[in-house]
Amino acid sequence: MIRRLYGLWPDPRLLARLWSLTSAQAVLQGLLLGLLIPTLDAVVRPEPDVAAATPWLVPGAIGALIYGTLSVLADPVGYAAGGALAAQLRKRAIRHVSTLPLGWFTAANKARLARAVTADIGDAAHLAVVIGNPVITSTVLPGTVAIIVLLVEWRVACLLCLTALAASFVLRRAARVATEAEVELERASAEVAGRAIELGQAQPVLRAAGQAEGTPRMHAALDEHRRTYRAGMDRARRPFFAYTGVVAAGFVAVLALVAGLMLGGSVGVAEAIVLLVLAARFLQPLGNLIDLVGALRAMTNKISRIEELLAAPALPSPTGPARGISEPSVELSHVTFTYPGGAAPALRDVSLYCPPGSTTALVGPSGSGKTTVTRLIARFFDAEAGTVSVGGVDVRDLEPAVLLDDIAIVFQDVYLFDDTIEHNLRLARPEATWDELRDVARAARLDEVIERLPGGWDTRVGEAGAQLSGGERQRVAIARAMLKRARVVLVDEASSALDPENEAAITQAIANLGADPDRTMLVIAHRPATLAAADQVVSLDAGQVVETGTPAELLRTGGTFARISGQYDQARHWRIGTTAP
Numbered sequence: 062m063i064r065r066l067y068g069l070w071p072d073p074r075l076l077a078r079l080w081s082l083t084s085a086q087a088v089l090q091g092l093l094l095g096l097l098i099p100t101l102d103a104v105v106r107p108e109p110d111v112a113a114a115t116p117w118l119v120p121g122a123i124g125a126l127i128y129g130t131l132s133v134l135a136d137p138v139g140y141a142a143g144g145a146l147a148a149q150l151r152k153r154a155i156r157h158v159s160t161l162p163l164g165w166f167t168a169a170n171k172a173r174l175a176r177a178v179t180a181d182i183g184d185a186a187h188l189a190v191v192i193g194n195p196v197i198t199s200t201v202l203p204g205t206v207a208i209i210v211l212l213v214e215w216r217v218a219c220l221l222c223l224t225a226l227a228a229s230f231v232l233r234r235a236a237r238v239a240t241e242a243e244v245e246l247e248r249a250s251a252e253v254a255g256r257a258i259e260l261g262q263a264q265p266v267l268r269a270a271g272q273a274e275g276t277p278r279m280h281a282a283l284d285e286h287r288r289t290y291r292a293g294m295d296r297a298r299r300p301f302f303a304y305t306g307v308v309a310a311g312f313v314a315v316l317a318l319v320a321g322l323m324l325g326g327s328v329g330v331a332e333a334i335v336l337l338v339l340a341a342r343f344l345q346p347l348g349n350l351i352d353l354v355g356a357l358r359a360m361t362n363k364i365s366r367i368e369e370l371l372a373a374p375a376l377p378s379p380t381g382p383a384r385g386i387s388e389p390s391v392e393l394s395h396v397t398f399t400y401p402g403g404a405a406p407a408l409r410d411v412s413l414y415c416p417p418g419s420t421t422a423l424v425g426p427s428g429s430g431k432t433t434v435t436r437l438i439a440r441f442f443d444a445e446a447g448t449v450s451v452g453g454v455d456v457r458d459l460e461p462a463v464l465l466d467d468i469a470i471v472f473q474d475v476y477l478f479d480d481t482i483e484h485n486l487r488l489a490r491p492e493a494t495w496d497e498l499r500d501v502a503r504a505a506r507l508d509e510v511i512e513r514l515p516g517g518w519d520t521r522v523g524e525a526g527a528q529l530s531g532g533e534r535q536r537v538a539i540a541r542a543m544l545k546r547a548r549v550v551l552v553d554e555a556s557s558a559l560d561p562e563n564e565a566a567i568t569q570a571i572a573n574l575g576a577d578p579d580r581t582m583l584v585i586a587h588r589p590a591t592l593a594a595a596d597q598v599v600s601l602d603a604g605q606v607v608e609t610g611t612p613a614e615l616l617r618t619g620g621t622f623a624r625i626s627g628q629y630d631q632a633r634h635w636r637i638g639t640t641a642p
């Protein structure tokens with residue numbers, strides 16, 4: 062476990078220094094105890110010989126002084142090291158995460174990342190100090206003491222080693238039981254957490270059903286959690302008592318052996334006293350180990366979660382010479398792709414070409430693969446067959462930073478930082494001038510939103526942009542794409558019903574975005590106006606391209622696009638008809 066912990070840190074020298082300090086303290090403590098042998102030998106006599114004891118007392122005093130100084134230093138050094146180790150490991154984790162494909166960032170992985178970076182890493186660093194040190198002391202000190210005892214009386218040394226062997230056997234069993242109990246408890250806790258989230262999310266439904274205080278499933282999960290906790294505690298108690306019993310029995314056996322040896326004349330009184338003191342110092346830290354088992358298990362689980370995060374495979378980097386994007390064309394050629402763990406391909410043999418400066422509308426029923434096409438272009442994932450190229454270069458041959466430098470993505474669900482509008486825009490280009498900011502705000506129809514906000518450009522948008530409506534957030538994202546001067550923009554147009562003002566503004570903003578002749582747009586289109594303005598339409602169905610052509614051509618052929626276009630029109634009229642006064 063110590064090796065696994067050590068392997069987590071990119072530069073584990075700090076940890077090595079800390080543990081060396083602890084080991085040095087433990088060895089020093091053992092040696093100081095060893096000095097008792099000649100000292101007591103000299104003074105526990107019918108006529109004590111202080112002169113014979115003096116040469117041992119001097120190094121003893123110096124050793125005690127050094128030990129005291131190290132003990133005083135250990136705490137502040139340990140806490141400072143804990144903080145530094147956590148910072149070091151957090152940086153490593155964040156650096157690694159920045160190399161992962163964007164497709165890795167699922168809701169579950171985002172939760173894992175948050176847990177690892179906040180709780181697990183902090184705890185692992187803290188535990189490396191708080192638990193690592195006593196574990197080292199509890200093994201190094203008995204080891205040193207055993208060697209000293211061996212020099213005095215080999216039979217006692219053998220008995221101590223036998224006790225340690227028996228204790229380690231029981232300790233392993235205790236650790237196994239603790240792990241099993243913890244896994245069961247985690248499962249029960251996850252069930253309670255799931256039900257609690259459900260309770261929060263489904264409050265309106267539960268209240269309507271008269272179950273605001275929880276569903277029967279939730280109460281069953283709480284009962285199960287309580288049962289699992291008690292059963293785990295009961296199971297863990299047995300090896301705990303067995304361990305304490307082994308250590309206590311070891312001491313009684315040493316006591317009997319030393320008494321026998323003394324009565325038999327093999328050891329003197331001074332040696333007998335020292336042997337008993339050494340045996341006590343051997344067994345006491347060993348006894349402490351059982352108290353650390355639970356914390357060690359918790360640490361092992363945390364280390365496993367951090368290791369799992371660090372082991373997530375990074376996006377493969379191009380092997381050839383660095384390449385750039387000369388023109389903003391986008392092409393998918395015979396692309397087939399299945400999501401990790403997916404049963405069927407989300408895209409099958411998809412080919413499409415978006416010439417530089419064009420606007421392509423992607424249409425198709427829900428689940429037909431539109432979003433997947435945009436994800437492969439932005440390299441959230443790599444295609445399993447076929448190629449995805451930007452500017453005629455396979456995206457796998459482009460450095461991820463080069464690709465993302467030229468691409469902007471306007472999702473339906475835009476994430477904004479809890480900062481001002483200005484800073485949310487400047488994220489795209491921090492050095493942008495105020496004139497440039499105002500220009501893009503106007504073109505993205507964001508200026509009218511800013512005018513309405515109490516603090517104008519300085520208004521904070523709230524957590525994840527909660528102060529703005531979905532349509533307003535999408536306008537911020539469009540303005541960002543303009544400010545970034547991205548040459549390829551992937552837009553997932555809002556599909557939900559927007560108020561007429563927002564709808565017109567977003568349609569206009571997308572049209573302005575596509576008006577730049579140097580910009581290539583791929584829009585998952587839901588609005589008739591966006592469809593009509595596209596240079597070409599690609600219709601997808603069940604992961605395959607079923608039609609490609611201009612909007613006028615496809616309307617004439619009366620296929621999928623004509624049908625979807627008709628549905629959009631109907632839905633629009635229906636909405637306008639039902640909401641108009």
Ligand SMILES: Nc1ncnc2c1ncn2[C@@H]1O[C@H](COP(=O)(O)OP(=O)(O)OP(=O)(O)O)[C@@H](O)[C@H]1O
Pocket residue numbers: 400401403407425426427428429430431432433434
């Ligand atoms: N992260 C994922 N993991 C596994 N399967 C996925 C994932 N995302 C999408 N899929 C599946 O891939 C297929 C294509 O999904 P995609 O989101 O590309 O469709 P879409 O046309 O964009 O749908 P919508 O219009 O509803 O957003 C669907 O069958 C979907 O269930």
